[in-house]
Amino acid sequence: MGGAFAEAESPFDENGEPAAEAAGTEATEAAPAELDTRPLFSDLGLSEPLLRAIDEMGYKHPTPIQAQAIPYVLMGRDVLGVAQTGTGKTASFTLPLLDILSGSRARARMPRSLILEPTRELALQVAENFVMYGKYTKLTHALLIGGESMADQKAALNAGVDVLIATPGRLLDLFERGGLLMTQTRTLVIDEADRMLDMGFIPDVERIVTLLSPNRQTLFFSATMAPEIKRLADAFLQDPKEVTVSRAASVATTIVTGLALVDEHDKRKALRKLIRSEEVQNALIFCNRKRDVDMLHKSLTKHGFSSGPLHGDLAQSLRFSTLEKFKSGEIQLLVCSDVAARGIDIGGLSHVFNFDVPIHAEDYVHRIGRTGRAGRTGHAYTIASPEDRPFVEAIEKLTGKPIPPMEVEGIETAEWAEGSTRRGRGRGKSSDGRSTKSGRDESRSGAAQGAEEKPQRSERRDEQRGERRNERSDRNEPRGDRRNDRAPERNDRNERQDRSNEPRRDRYRQEDLGPAVVGFGDEIPAFMLLPIRRDRRAPDAEPEVEIDVGDDPGFDAG
Template structure:
């Protein structure tokens, strides 16, 4: 099957071909025809399946007929983060090159004036985060009664970030007789309840196991103490001879402190987290993509938003509190047919969190001892990733959490911490770490190891799961600069 078999217009097929694609992914092959038939859709698809193109492509053809009116967008796409929204906008710009569709991007971190001006001119496609959309709606700057097509993307992420009440509020302000597309990596009860309430006889599409992990990634867990975690990370980076790596932390404060610590140890490191404004985040991502830095320390604001080629390693400096985040974090490596390596640091307090990860992925992640040679990918996949029942032999104390605090409450605290501004920190608080720091050779960033040529792409990959860190699109230049 190719894209010509899906019922797309000739103009759209030319845009897809010009982008270098000819064969749809499973989610695209199953979703595009019913979307063109104006059916409601529930799409269950994990990261990297081509999900965004499965709604962007048919939407372009649907919206090709009709005219936009001032302050009344014809379609609405809701995204949980700025990065995801910006990347969807980039997809519309790429695949809508042969159509004359207008678009507006409503995200935080940029001035509202230019966004309001775009709405006043009238837009065919409105891509927004719930917070900024509700802000403009309450100010009377936007009307939603002319929106006949709604996309709720990354619904499970919306749930994690507490946006479901906003989405329910938005849905009640849209026409009842509309087309609704809902996409999610998982289908927890609150998302099912949302779908039952606001979708009409939807077609259910599931293309893969929701939380399956990439078999191209060799996964390991490293048992460490809380105090020894930073030194263990430094030793592991040197031992692995990392060319490019993303290091994930659960809190913004940890991101800042760890990035400073790595720089003092001589590494070329940068950071990205929720306290940074949008232009600063874009600039730091571009530095990483251009290899001006080769280590990026990030909070989960970037876990579903980074799409960088040739990332050799992912380090979970903190075991993720939400097991779904583990899958999305390690998915930053092992992309486009390449192999990658993922290491997760596990302290005694992380017993429950790592148990939840292994339960979701149905794998017991093999342990890695610092100083030992890490097994190759095939050995890890075939010999050491045992099935879930082996977990029953674990010691009871590994399941405890600090102070009796369970993973759910810690996850909620992290979500709140990652969404609210925090005062910037000054000097590194741990003087002990400064005294322990010692000169170290830099990780090779100027001349990274040769990587194999990219594998031929068979379908649009730009959607992945929200990563937008490429050149600033023309339609955003004025907005981001302001």
């Protein structure tokens, strides 16, 4: 996938922050002289075989997260990376990992590093990364995911692999069958931790972590830093270097949105009209249900569209091949479930269609975030039926602005279901033109104290963590005196450690999340700092949101 560095040329300054005001114009023009101060891959301490592979792919400048994380990973430090897909996150760990691993060889059934991914597609993407950048190294990797032959995976393990890329279920399954020893695994990457949390994988991840040596390097990545994620990071990481980047502000502002309200039986027709009336190069079309993915795909195909289906019940080979066809342009439309809403890195999507309004508002943000990448204008149109009103309202509340209503030619616009007291707030005007740069606010940080009082972590975990710390400090090389590096006076850390009396929890749910987050740089979009709430009943705080999904006329990248 060529997307990893797609934003290498985007308007970040050397601090890894968007070059704020100029972003909209500079993104589309030749790089001015001052951008030449960007770091080079050759400055990061990577070895020659990797630099050669990078160079051959035409990349010169690391993205901000790569520039910030790679030197620390090479030093052996733990890294806590807060970054969304599209920031070059994957290469920020694959590149230094390849460097760390080169120089010695893997032994049978004992992988030397482990990368955990929440979905099979993501695991495959990471594997592709290793193929690309590992071109001049002799390292081996194996993909350990469900839905494919376990015999092949076992055979690969027996031959010895340097890098194991896995989804949690299959990894544990194989481990329990004795096909795998992780005592030699010295590097652990937990990718997309927020997604793992959403999907209920955290207990599995915790279990896996206990199978590894405490004397390991851990890299932990998440798109958000909700309190629960932060607590996990505290549990898994030792004195991590925190690296935080967001996509350029200009990217988030170049998504044109629209909401077509039609009767349920008009939805397919409305979608076809929309696709035909737009200049759709390639589009993701999201459905809420797997069977609707199948039906819609068949319907579109019948009407002559170039379409493929993607959801978790399809055979793995079909999932991969369909995604590949979509990426290569062989298929124009990918009808999918939320399996594709996050993480999958498909560069240059012109459109996202929500055939169904997502039930959880934050999924809307993830879905439409697939388009409008790399400074190009994206289009995200949502088809709603009259019963979807509460979900649309939840989205508008989360994003802080209405989705502008749109007419679909030849289809009658429906009315919201009964009691349609849509709060009269300027529907029909798409953007209020308000700047979206306010960042976090103090009241929120105050509320964070409350989050600390929520029940969090089991006694078992705290004990483990204690053991791990002790063990580590006993082995001073190669990790050196990292314990001494830690600022002892950080009392937030001390507070978090004392949870021995709290009830045991083995499953983490969104609704358990506390109301607030603190401690991030100004460059984080505010929606990432919002508590993730799955209950829609009565959010106790008025969410504030920064993403500007309006069609700001002064901001057309084209």
